[in-house]
Amino acid sequence: MDLHELIKSLKTEGGKIVMLISDGIGGLPLQPGGPTELEAANTPNLDRLAAKGVSGMSTPILPGITPGSGPGHLGLFGYDPLQFQIGRGVLEAAGIAFPVGPDDVCVRCNFCTIDKAGLISDRRAGRIPTEESVKVVEILKQIKIPGIEIFVEPVKEHRFVAVFRGKGLGGDVADTDPQKTGLAPLDPVGKDDASKKTAEAAKEFVRQARELLKDQPKANCLTMRGFAKKPSLPSYEDLYGLKAAAIAVYPMYKGLASLVGMELVGTPKTLEEEIEVLKENWNDYDFFFVHFKYTDSRGEDGDFDAKVKMIEELDKVIPGIEALNPACLVVSGDHSTPAKISGHSFHPVPTMIVSDLARTDACTKYGETEASSKGGLGQFQAIYLMPLAMAHAGRLAKFGA
């Protein structure tokens, strides 16, 4: 019996869960023995939660492994990121919050410029500005292929997403970008029968696109990369019996949440607005994923002080969440993004669970040193955070008699 079978067999009714994810929350001291970003921040509300709840360190994937946003969030949602891998095309589609379905093959596309001989002269079509790209993508929406539904959506500059929706389409199709100029785009080639069907559709898509774009000054052709279907993920409803809502500002996190069947609620632009959306939807869902992006952004910038400020912003919304009185409030991150290294890292993530069922530990602050030296949850893999949240919300029955 694996973890998912176990959870499915034990899930029951219970209280509401809020999972507050501060992206890249974990950090590093700038000097050995110094404070991390979290430890430098003034966080009276988070510290109060630490004193009330139970803390620990979450390892996103495995020790030493630095996660991208996709695997980082899958782990938090309780899906083993080594078992459920999200292909590049699906991640790109998720990144614009495109609702990827089970019959979809998603592709990352680049506009490129070809010369009269059909050879690529610019692989990124002069990085045309997004405003311009949006218009060219609009033109491509005219493309029709019998038996297959096609979606094209702009991403940024020369990048856009194409989705082929149809029964029996495979995702194992080779990239068509020859990776250098002076060569023609490659024909899409499928590895198996289902993927050959996709490759045929992709070829026809390109044929029509070239016809439609032939008079464009720059974006007169396209290349395709990262063909992928979404992994077969059991939904939150199936797995946990949870009606789940995702509240996020950034499209990527909306997309990842929708892959596991969460509903996207509201269109908040700030953390304060996210908490408003949480309040407005409080009665309609069992589970709320609330995503705060800027701790990661300022970490990526390498700006320690700015990340500290973002953590202090996060701290301010805590009373608003507490006022809703969730049965279980989880505070964690998808990975660490230490300002010291201006990027994602492998370091475990300080994590708290606040619930009437929490076994209080000696932690009185939310931070790496406290959580790892005094945390009652110890060090655990992120995929166990959802079972812990379910348990702390009284949503898992006894196993065996």
Added chain:
Amino acid sequence: MDLHELIKSLKTEGGKIVMLISDGIGGLPLQPGGPTELEAANTPNLDRLAAKGVSGMSTPILPGITPGSGPGHLGLFGYDPLQFQIGRGVLEAAGIAFPVGPDDVCVRCNFCTIDKAGLISDRRAGRIPTEESVKVVEILKQIKIPGIEIFVEPVKEHRFVAVFRGKGLGGDVADTDPQKTGLAPLDPVGKDDASKKTAEAAKEFVRQARELLKDQPKANCLTMRGFAKKPSLPSYEDLYGLKAAAIAVYPMYKGLASLVGMELVGTPKTLEEEIEVLKENWNDYDFFFVHFKYTDSRGEDGDFDAKVKMIEELDKVIPGIEALNPACLVVSGDHSTPAKISGHSFHPVPTMIVSDLARTDACTKYGETEASSKGGLGQFQAIYLMPLAMAHAGRLAKFGA
């Protein structure tokens, strides 16, 4: 995707790693509440590393499992000791630093004495002294079998190693020692076709040996045990992309390191000489395994104070390693060898990682109580030490986007 596939897919260029293994470093207090050997030792340099780096407790195999040297080191090297098992013949060959190849079947041999009727009168040939055994082994080097290369090497007293090298030789051959006197040695019997081929070679080896040894007063015959091929271990180069050097005094550890493809460098006789070898080879390798034996030896002797002294010897070489400025310095052991029990034990091993990427914890001493109560690495399985070392040396790329 398993751990090795993951590591292979993420490995990248990065800094140098030193893995300093003090054999059997973990200990036990003689009295409840007293210090362990490590805690009793005066170790200013190791304590400084603890303050600079991050500590934790490494479980060699699984909780409660006491490892031998083979599995203990395989775990440290990142190979699951339950998946990759080293047969006794291979361990004996590794123990004399014989470079075991993929087509080799290794066998532990004992000289024995047989009477005129061909029955064993002494299963250990009177434990002939090593000097004498070396000469008898020399005689056996005359043995030739068409199509098979044969190596015979002395070990100690009546024990020696035979290696049959050839394509298609299997390792599943039964022991020939009847386990008591008054019986004839058994014929080697192979379980499958490949092993039957080995058994035929072994039979012919014994036939020629008996002819060559018939006038020996004691060592006039031999028995064979522990036929084994080496497990199919991916090399350090394949798995981690590391050019790895092993620096050890004792043959066993050289042999274990060579099984995973490390190069044996230098012929040091003391810990100080090992550090000299490290310096001399610093520019030529990415990874250095440095093995210190005597913490284990004095633990095995049951001599608490002598083990404390050996730990203090270890402490003295730390500045010489630090001066080389490795990107990542790991200090650990393959298992615990508490003087209190005069043998290997199952207790987790205090472990430190020193690196600019280490998330400093509250530890200020190298020892069991500090590492287990304040260590930022928590408790982890030894097979994750190499992924952690790679990560701390900047040698693992991000997983997923």
